[in-house]
Amino acid sequence: MKKFNTHINPWKTGVCAHPGPVLVARMIFGSVFSNPRKRNGRILVAFASQTGAAERIAWLSANALAATANRVVRVAALGSLSVTELAEAGTLLVITSTYGAGEAPDSARAFVRKQMAQAPSLKGLSYAVLALGDMKYDATFCGFGRGLDRWLASGKARRLFDVVCVNGDDDDAAMGKWAQQLNRLGAQTSAEALMPGPPRDWFLDERRLLNPGSQGGEAWHIGLRPKDPEQLNWTAGDIAEIWPRNSQALVEEFLTRHELDGEKSFRWRGQWTYLRDIIAHSKLPQPHEVEGISLEWLVERLEAFPHREYSIASLPESGRMELLVRKAVKDDGSLGLGSGWLTRDCLQGGVVKLRLRPNPNFHPPAANEQGEAPQILIGAGTGFAGLRAHLLYRQQKKLGDAWLLFGERGQASDLYYQEDLAAWQTDGTLARTDLVFSRDAAPKRYVQHLVAEHGAEIGRWVGERGASILVCGGLDMAAGVQDALITILGEEKLDQMTQDGQYRRDIY
Numbered sequence: 001m002k003k004f005n006t007h008i009n010p011w012k013t014g015v016c017a018h019p020g021p022v023l024v025a026r027m028i029f030g031s032v033f034s035n036p037r038k039r040n041g042r043i044l045v046a047f048a049s050q051t052g053a054a055e056r057i058a059w060l061s062a063n064a065l066a067a068t069a070n071r072v073v074r075v076a077a078l079g080s081l082s083v084t085e086l087a088e089a090g091t092l093l094v095i096t097s098t099y100g101a102g103e104a105p106d107s108a109r110a111f112v113r114k115q116m117a118q119a120p121s122l123k124g125l126s127y128a129v130l131a132l133g134d135m136k137y138d139a140t141f142c143g144f145g146r147g148l149d150r151w152l153a154s155g156k157a158r159r160l161f162d163v164v165c166v167n168g169d170d171d172d173a174a175m176g177k178w179a180q181q182l183n184r185l186g187a188q189t190s191a192e193a194l195m196p197g198p199p200r201d202w203f204l205d206e207r208r209l210l211n212p213g214s215q216g217g218e219a220w221h222i223g224l225r226p227k228d229p230e231q232l233n234w235t236a237g238d239i240a241e242i243w244p245r246n247s248q249a250l251v252e253e254f255l256t257r258h259e260l261d262g263e264k265s266f267r268w269r270g271q272w273t274y275l276r277d278i279i280a281h282s283k284l285p286q287p288h289e290v291e292g293i294s295l296e297w298l299v300e301r302l303e304a305f306p307h308r309e310y311s312i313a314s315l316p317e318s319g320r321m322e323l324l325v326r327k328a329v330k331d332d333g334s335l336g337l338g339s340g341w342l343t344r345d346c347l348q349g350g351v352v353k354l355r356l357r358p359n360p361n362f363h364p365p366a367a368n369e370q371g372e373a374p375q376i377l378i379g380a381g382t383g384f385a386g387l388r389a390h391l392l393y394r395q396q397k398k399l400g401d402a403w404l405l406f407g408e409r410g411q412a413s414d415l416y417y418q419e420d421l422a423a424w425q426t427d428g429t430l431a432r433t434d435l436v437f438s439r440d441a442a443p444k445r446y447v448q449h450l451v452a453e454h455g456a457e458i459g460r461w462v463g464e465r466g467a468s469i470l471v472c473g474g475l476d477m478a479a480g481v482q483d484a485l486i487t488i489l490g491e492e493k494l495d496q497m498t499q500d501g502q503y504r505r506d507i508y
């Protein structure tokens with residue numbers, strides 16, 4: 001059976017679980033547009049997203065077009081589409097991110113292997129691509145989006161405009177270009193409307209070292225409380241974006257040294273902001289970069305810190321957000337920007353700027369026809385964070401029947417969250433727990449080895465009991481686990497599980 005995206009649109013009120021490609025336009029506002037079959041009158045918005053950004057922009061773009069363009073607008077996951085469906089789409093807008101090293105997000109992996117392997121015939125199709133990426137990946141910046149753009153052009157589809165490459169979540173110039181092009185297609189939107197809102201204030205409530213004596217990096221349990229309780233609103237699998245900042249002491253020292261008034265306000269990143277806050281969230285300039293220049297010019301030149309993502313390790317019902325953060329230490333002994341801020345520099349009770357990021361691709365899988373299925377949760381290191389939120393969710397819903405396969409360094413120091421494990425084992429949330437500690441064995445064993453060793457049982461959980469699989473943690477671990485799962489289940493089955501939302505990954 002043909003499969004389309006079946007998520008509920010998390011970015012639109014009043015819309016819309018959809019069994020097929022969605023008629024966003026007229027379904028929202030009541031009547032179906034008169035001639036939906038007319039080719040030029042249709043727009044297909046396809047997305048491929050790993051952590052939700054492309055999916056979010058796809059829905060907002062579709063909704064903007066649906067509201068004012070005289071067209072029928074559909075939204076579908078790129079991975080659910082065939083070349084034939086693309087060829088018949090009329091106008092196709094693809095919004096995609098890039099993962100791994102220039103690769104497609106998980107949900108489009110099979111699309112790449114099966115559809116993009118063909119030389120397509122796409123005459124009559126008009127298209128454009130919005131490629132999300134991050135310039136820190138340099139050579140592979142927006143690699144998948146660009147590749148897709150070339151592939152569509154190779155099929156003689158008509159490019160409406162050049163691929164728009166977006167650097168991170170806050171690239172208002174690129175999003176402005178995209179909004180402009182949407183408006184040419186009949187929408188009335190803006191970069192601001194398509195971009196995520198500003199971060200909110202949270203307070204550091206708890207900071208606790210979980211693995212004293214570890215041979216690996218320090219792992220910290222971070223507790224945060226929102227200033228506004230309405231922020232206690234996320235789903236297991238979602239991500240917290242944190243805005244790192246310079247310590248208060250460093251900011252005050254900078255202001256004093258350069259005789260600057262921290263209370264002065266400037267228009268900065270779209271908002272009126274105190275100089276003290278601008279300095280706090282920017283890379284501090286060298287003295288020679290400051291001397292003799294106007295304050296306005298200084299503010300303009302300051303390089304704002306990027307934000308950092310962390311998998312949320314708790315549920316909102318607990319009244320606070322918990323994160324599991326590895327302290328990154330650079331070769332020169334200085335700390336990583338984001339982890340250093342959270343694990344050392346932020347004062348207890350201090351403000352942490354945080355934005356919630358819905359991550360539908362890592363939400364709890366939907367129940368199947370037999371009801372709630374068992375679940376296999378696989379991860380290593382800080383990957384415990386994302387898995388913990390899911391185990392808390394299963395505990396809350398009394399779902400039981402979960403199997404955790406988890407790897408860390410040494411049992412003596414790195415078996416953190418033991419109380420949680422014990423509680424889940426006692427109340428039946430965890431039916432089975434397999435742990436592996438790489439430094440306790442020779443040769444070293446990792447969680448991917450554990451997965452391979454338990455291949456037959458994993459095959460039974462998936463094949464006979466319909467278990468879903470969640471993987472959370474670093475890219476190398478996730479790649480090793482995926483290879484093991486392909487050996488156990490076969491690539492076709494894993495592709496199918498990906499399309500059905502039964503195999504989900506939160507990887508970094």
Ligand SMILES: Cc1cc2nc3c(=O)[nH]c(=O)nc-3n(C[C@H](O)[C@H](O)[C@H](O)COP(=O)(O)OP(=O)(O)OC[C@H]3O[C@@H](n4cnc5c(N)ncnc54)[C@H](O)[C@@H]3O)c2cc1C
Nearest residue numbers: 308309310311324325326328329336337338339382385508
């Ligand atoms: C979806 C997602 C979820 C995530 N979830 C988690 C989580 O739950 N827990 C967690 O701990 N992390 C998580 N991460 C990773 C996290 O976002 C950060 O990447 C991580 O904390 C490191 O960031 P940092 O700012 O502390 O370090 P950075 O400043 O980015 O430095 C990281 C590393 O880069 C190298 N480096 C950077 N600058 C230099 C330099 N000048 N000289 C030499 N080396 C350098 C060093 O090796 C350093 O250790 C997640 C990432 C994503 C994308």
Ligand SMILES: Cc1cc2nc3c(=O)[nH]c(=O)nc-3n(C[C@H](O)[C@H](O)[C@H](O)COP(=O)(O)O)c2cc1C
Nearest residue numbers: 049050051052053054097098102133134137141142
């Ligand atoms: C593990 C990882 C690998 C990534 N690899 C690339 C890459 O090779 N090239 C690139 O431009 N962006 C890369 N990115 C950045 C993402 O494409 C970018 O954050 C994008 O906004 C994510 O959109 P999504 O949430 O829709 O998946 C990577 C991000 C992560 C976490």
